[in-house]
Amino acid sequence: MPAHCPLCLDSLTDRLDNSPEYCVACREQFVCAEPRCRRCGNRLPPGHGPGRDACDVCRDLRLKWDGVITLGDHSGLLQQAVIAAKQASGAPVAAAMAELLATTAAQTDWLGKVDLVIPTPIYWLRRIRRGVNPAERLGAAIAKRLNVKFCPRLLKVARIMRKQSELRIAARRANVRDGFRVRTPHLLTNATVLLVDDVMTSGATANEITGKMRRCGASRVIVAVAARAPRGETGN
Numbered sequence: 001m002p003a004h005c006p007l008c009l010d011s012l013t014d015r016l017d018n019s020p021e022y023c024v025a026c027r028e029q030f031v032c033a034e035p036r037c038r039r040c041g042n043r044l045p046p047g048h049g050p051g052r053d054a055c056d057v058c059r060d061l062r063l064k065w066d067g068v069i070t071l072g073d074h075s076g077l078l079q080q081a082v083i084a085a086k087q088a089s090g091a092p093v094a095a096a097m098a099e100l101l102a103t104t105a106a107q108t109d110w111l112g113k114v115d116l117v118i119p120t121p122i123y124w125l126r127r128i129r130r131g132v133n134p135a136e137r138l139g140a141a142i143a144k145r146l147n148v149k150f151c152p153r154l155l156k157v158a159r160i161m162r163k164q165s166e167l168r169i170a171a172r173r174a175n176v177r178d179g180f181r182v183r184t185p186h187l188l189t190n191a192t193v194l195l196v197d198d199v200m201t202s203g204a205t206a207n208e209i210t211g212k213m214r215r216c217g218a219s220r221v222i223v224a225v226a227a228r229a230p231r232g233e234t235g236n
């Protein structure tokens with residue numbers, strides 16, 4: 001048992017019995033904290049209830065997935081946690097975020113039954129260099145918590161792509177076009193997929209992968225990301 005909450009580093013004296021990875025304060029801050037657009041995951045302006053079909057941000061965007069689940073904006077404590085989870089030593093932080101995200105998913109009434117949890121893959125050389133794929137860490141813990149099949153090898157990166165964070169928003173869609181392959185398409189037939197990543201910004205990567213999985217027969221794709229960055233910030 002960790003002595004400190006890996007997210008806020010406070011002592012874990014107020015730890016919950018069945019959720020030892022983080023403290024009560026972090027759960028209250030991160031789980032279903034504010035109403036968000038279910039289509040794009042962005043925070044809704046004050047006065048709007050959750051579950052609208054589209055918000056002012058995403059109304060004119062062509063989004064291929066069915067919904068987005070997230071803990072919150074890519075800022076403050078959550079942004080620090082996302083950065084920490086990319087490090088080799090970040091396993092406890094990743095586990096805490098995954099637990100919180102799984103709790104949020106479990107409380108999301110429109111999610112429905114999930115068949116597969118699939119992490120967004122990274123290029124093998126990048127993975128070796130970094131030692132870890134944060135999306136895979138998150139996905140493994142969410143699959144375990146939701147008791148759903150985890151498929152970390154179903155997708156593969158087909159070629160070297162530039163990092164999305166290095167590109168302007170407009171160039172990101174072209175960068176990832178045809179950038180992914182499906183190794184075992186039969187698993188996707190009529191499946192509801194939870195596609196997991198650490199951060200979503202433009203959504204270009206998730207949109208490309210969703211289109212690919214739909215062509216293989218996936219019936220629903222929900223994207224689960226630890227943090228949602230408003231368009232224009234760094235991320236995928």
Ligand SMILES: [Zn+2]
Nearest residue numbers: 005008023026
């Ligand atoms: Zn905490």
Ligand SMILES: [Zn+2]
Nearest residue numbers: 037040055058
């Ligand atoms: Zn929206």
